[in-house]
Amino acid sequence: MTQEKKSSAALLKIDRATSTPLHRQIYERFRTAIEQGLLHPGDRVASARSLASELGVARGTVEAAYNQLAGEGYFSPQGQAGTVVSPSLPSLRPVRRAPRQAEERAFDPALAEAAPPPPLQLGIPALDAFPRKLWARLVSRRARTTIAADMFYGDPSGHPSLRTAIAAYLRVSRGVACNPSQVFVTGGYRASLALISHTLLGRDDRLWVEDPGYPPTQEVLRSAGQRVVPVPVDAEGMVVARGVRKAANARMAVVTPSHQAPLGVSMSLARRLQLLDWASRAKAWIVEDDYDGEYRYAGPPLPALKNLDRHDRVLYVGSFSKVLYPGLALGYVVVPDSLRDAFGEAARTWSNGCPQITQAVVADFIREGHFSRHLKKMRLLYARRRRMLAVALLKAFAEDVRIDLQGGGMHLIARFDRRRESDEELARRAQLAGLNCQPLSARGTAGFRDEGLLIGFTNIGSALHAQQLATQLKAALRPKP
Numbered sequence: 197m198t199q200e201k202k203s204s205a206a207l208l209k210i211d212r213a214t215s216t217p218l219h220r221q222i223y224e225r226f227r228t229a230i231e232q233g234l235l236h237p238g239d240r241v242a243s244a245r246s247l248a249s250e251l252g253v254a255r256g257t258v259e260a261a262y263n264q265l266a267g268e269g270y271f272s273p274q275g276q277a278g279t280v281v282s283p284s285l286p287s288l289r290p291v292r293r294a295p296r297q298a299e300e301r302a303f304d305p306a307l308a309e310a311a312p313p314p315p316l317q318l319g320i321p322a323l324d325a326f327p328r329k330l331w332a333r334l335v336s337r338r339a340r341t342t343i344a345a346d347m348f349y350g351d352p353s354g355h356p357s358l359r360t361a362i363a364a365y366l367r368v369s370r371g372v373a374c375n376p377s378q379v380f381v382t383g384g385y386r387a388s389l390a391l392i393s394h395t396l397l398g399r400d401d402r403l404w405v406e407d408p409g410y411p412p413t414q415e416v417l418r419s420a421g422q423r424v425v426p427v428p429v430d431a432e433g434m435v436v437a438r439g440v441r442k443a444a445n446a447r448m449a450v451v452t453p454s455h456q457a458p459l460g461v462s463m464s465l466a467r468r469l470q471l472l473d474w475a476s477r478a479k480a481w482i483v484e485d486d487y488d489g490e491y492r493y494a495g496p497p498l499p500a501l502k503n504l505d506r507h508d509r510v511l512y513v514g515s516f517s518k519v520l521y522p523g524l525a526l527g528y529v530v531v532p533d534s535l536r537d538a539f540g541e542a543a544r545t546w547s548n549g550c551p552q553i554t555q556a557v558v559a560d561f562i563r564e565g566h567f568s569r570h571l572k573k574m575r576l577l578y579a580r581r582r583r584m585l586a587v588a589l590l591k592a593f594a595e596d597v598r599i600d601l602q603g604g605g606m607h608l609i610a611r612f613d614r615r616r617e618s619d620e621e622l623a624r625r626a627q628l629a630g631l632n633c634q635p636l637s638a639r640g641t642a643g644f645r646d647e648g649l650l651i652g653f654t655n656i657g658s659a660l661h662a663q664q665l666a667t668q669l670k671a672a673l674r675p676k677p
């Protein structure tokens with residue numbers, strides 16, 4: 197959105213029923229917008245002529261309001277260049293006060309300012325290592341070559357070039373055999389799960405989820421009216437026999453077989469076969485959430501569960517959040533051939549699709565070989581950053597910490613066995629010091645006993661940085677007198 201647009205009619209609904217004169221209403225709304233930090237010093241405001249036409253009032257009415265705002269120092273007329281909010285005004289961040297209305301609570305411009313993720317944040321790729329220049333080149337090439345057809349509604353199932361690129365990538369790199377028509381592009385993991393739920397499930401259907409697991413899985417499914425059955429995870433992944441005992445007739449199981457979220461174990465072959473066997477007997481579906489299966493640091497990435505799916509029970513779900521960056525908000529579902537039409541119909545019903553240009557750029561990035569190069573680089577980088585953090589933590593905490601490095605992924609688990617505080621208390625202390633560690637226990641149900649801190653290592657820039665963070669963490673975890 198341009199700065200000028202912010203100041204236009206959207207901010208200024210005119211009420212013709214009150215006795216307040218129109219010019220006064222316009223004046224007051226600009227003043228409030230400035231005081232609340234919606235408009236900043238230097239922002240350009242619409243010309244009196246165009247605002248008058250947008251609001252359906254006389255140009256003189258808007259000019260009267262602008263003159264008053266200029267007279268009081270809020271606006272600064274710049275001759276031919278138009279009018280701006282006075283650059284000399286102190287930057288008026290909204291005054292912190294108790295929010296009065298739901299609307300105010302829902303959107304606070306000061307909080308909405310972009311901020312980098314806090315140190316040790318989980319699940320964010322290395323933002324410093326993303327090839328931004330190359331990306332900018334691909335974006336601008338697509339923008340320059342936009343034709344009218346690109347500006348029409350796109351296919352809600354996904355941009356054909358991206359569906360094709362994903363199918364080719366999955367076949368080669370993840371061993372998932374699929375055609376582009378089986379790939380449905382979504383706005384990310386939650387959107388994929390919601391699409392699956394709309395298409396395949398009914399209210400009150402029971403589903404297995406991992407315990408511990410990824411909280412949004414339960415949130416999305418519960419909000420769609422499904423009944424979630426937590427199934428414990430051990431060193432081999434989801435304990436299928438426990439799932440069968442708890443709810444043999446469940447309609448679906450959602451699993452993270454490559455790298456269990458958050459424990460990091462890989463599902464054993466025996467468990468994979470057991471799960472597939474249950475699904476084919478129960479006519480249930482399996483959702484394979486392969487959110488970061490590309491990142492393994494010892495040996496090649498493990499093949500996907502979908503590889504073993506002889507009875508077409510697995511829906512494979514991927515996301516570009518970890519392998520590119522989360523701001524893209526793009527993911528996908530690969531569905532069995534038998535579900536293609538049902539998913540196509542559901543995508544048409546529920547969505548306008550994802551932004552065309554972004555999808556096209558991601559497709560170019562994959563097709564031109566940048567994606568596999570980027571992943572290869574990130575694997576090496578993350579292995580290094582993971583080692584740097586582990587070494588720094590061991591140095592800072594010595595025998596007070598046990599580090600579970602896991603075979604892959606983007607975080608490690610630090611266990612402080614000899615401390616009496618819960619991991620929730622430790623995480624709270626770390627967060628108060630600005631370090632975004634998460635408690636492991638919060639990812640499980642009441643029956644889940646394991647404790648530790650989940651710590652992201654992907655954005656640690658150097659060994660020195662790792663040491664500084666470990667020292668900071670140690671100080672933060674110390675009980676306060």
Ligand SMILES: Cc1ncc(COP(=O)(O)O)c(C=O)c1O
Nearest residue numbers: 319384385386410457487515517
């Ligand atoms: C277990 C798991 N699944 C999926 C995702 C991807 O989610 P999204 O596409 O919403 O970024 C994440 C991201 O953190 C995750 O941890």
